[in-house]
Amino acid sequence: MQQERKGRVLLSTTGFEPDRWIDLLSAERDVVTEPAPGGDPSIDYAVVWHHPRGLLAGLPNLKAIFSIGAGVDHIMSDPDLPDVPVVRVVADNLSQFMTEYVAWRVLDHHRQGVAYRSQQARSVWDERPQAPAGEVAVGIMGFGALGQATAAALLALGYRVRGWSRTGREMDGVETFAGEARLGDFLSGTDILVVLLPHTPATEGIVDYDLLRRLRRDNAIGGAVLINAGRGALQVEDDILRALDDGTLKEASLDVFREEPLPAQSRFWSHPRAFVTPHAAAASDAVFLVPQMLAQMSAYDRGEPLWNLVDRDAGY
Ligand SMILES: NC(=O)c1ccc[n+]([C@@H]2O[C@H](COP(=O)([O-])OP(=O)(O)OC[C@H]3O[C@@H](n4cnc5c(N)ncnc54)[C@H](OP(=O)(O)O)[C@@H]3O)[C@@H](O)[C@H]2O)c1
The missing domain is CATH 3.40.50.720 (NAD(P)-binding Rossmann-like Domain)
Incomplete structure (x- = not known):
């Protein structure tokens, strides 16, 4: 029997080397670091840290956005943020x-x-x-x-x-x-x-x-x-x-x-x-956080709810 396609993940980060995140996310999903031009329909989920403003707006099948940190100000400040759930890190x-x-x-x-x-x-x-x-x-x-x-x-x-x-x-x-x-x-x-x-x-x-x-x-x-x-x-x-x-x-x-x-x-x-100290109190570690993200994506694909969701009105 043919396996159902798992949607792609867009990993968009600035300020650090994303190789470890790509490796670990690739265990279950195709990962791209740039969407195809003109609204990439292959992308289901975005995992982001300070993504370029507007980048997520043109993705027609985006289901949810995952923050690489506990803080989500880097996401909420995007004026073109699409109306999909935003998940933050609690670990x-x-x-x-x-x-x-x-x-x-x-x-x-x-x-x-x-x-x-x-x-x-x-x-x-x-x-x-x-x-x-x-x-x-x-x-x-x-x-x-x-x-x-x-x-x-x-x-x-x-x-x-x-x-x-x-x-x-x-x-x-x-x-x-x-x-x-x-x-x-x-x-x-x-x-x-x-x-x-x-x-x-x-x-x-x-x-x-x-x-x-x-x-x-x-x-x-x-x-x-x-x-x-x-x-x-x-x-x-x-x-x-x-x-x-x-x-x-x-x-x-x-x-x-x-x-x-x-x-x-x-x-x-x-x-x-x-x-x-140089914003070093609590760094997000892919080894601990990626399994949680992948589990959430699979659960959401099965129709189960996401957790650690951001309250869009409160902004965190
Ligand atoms: N320096 C670092 O390396 C580093 C690493 C990770 C995170 N952080 C920062 O730490 C922050 C907290 O993370 P967290 O996971 O603890 O977040 P959290 O679970 O969402 O807790 C935020 C707390 O702030 C309170 N709060 C929010 N807005 C408020 C307001 N206007 N007035 C009074 N209280 C307010 C919330 O009140 P309620 O309980 O009533 O909702 C809650 O108690 C992140 O947002 C991030 O900026 C820094």
């Missing part, structure tokens, strides 16, 4: 990476990494007073898949954990806050702010001076700290520098920036209390 492997990054940065700020590295550079042996984790409140802004995974690890380390979301997600052991109306209460009890929001029209530039000013500065770690591993577009970078310079912020760890790679002239590179 243990990604949550694990993000948890490691956030725990690393929280511990480093709490255990005075900046001060001790400076002492070491000057050969200074000086034990500093140390607050226990139980006196430090970590507020996670964006309490979804990554925020909640991170919260579980921080709770295990003994921190006080708070979470802020749009609709109000609950978690045992975490004080949770929902929406604009509770943002002030969330911030005023937060010593270390961890930003894990998606970039949407509602969150654009949300981390500004006014927000940073509302964090708790009179605290067990001697000031307020910002950690942003969400998206660069969430932050107003001149405001963060101003806050670092005038003491509104004690320290910051930034994994994401408005312009990436971060330009050589950015003051963040040399700021003594800023810690910079």
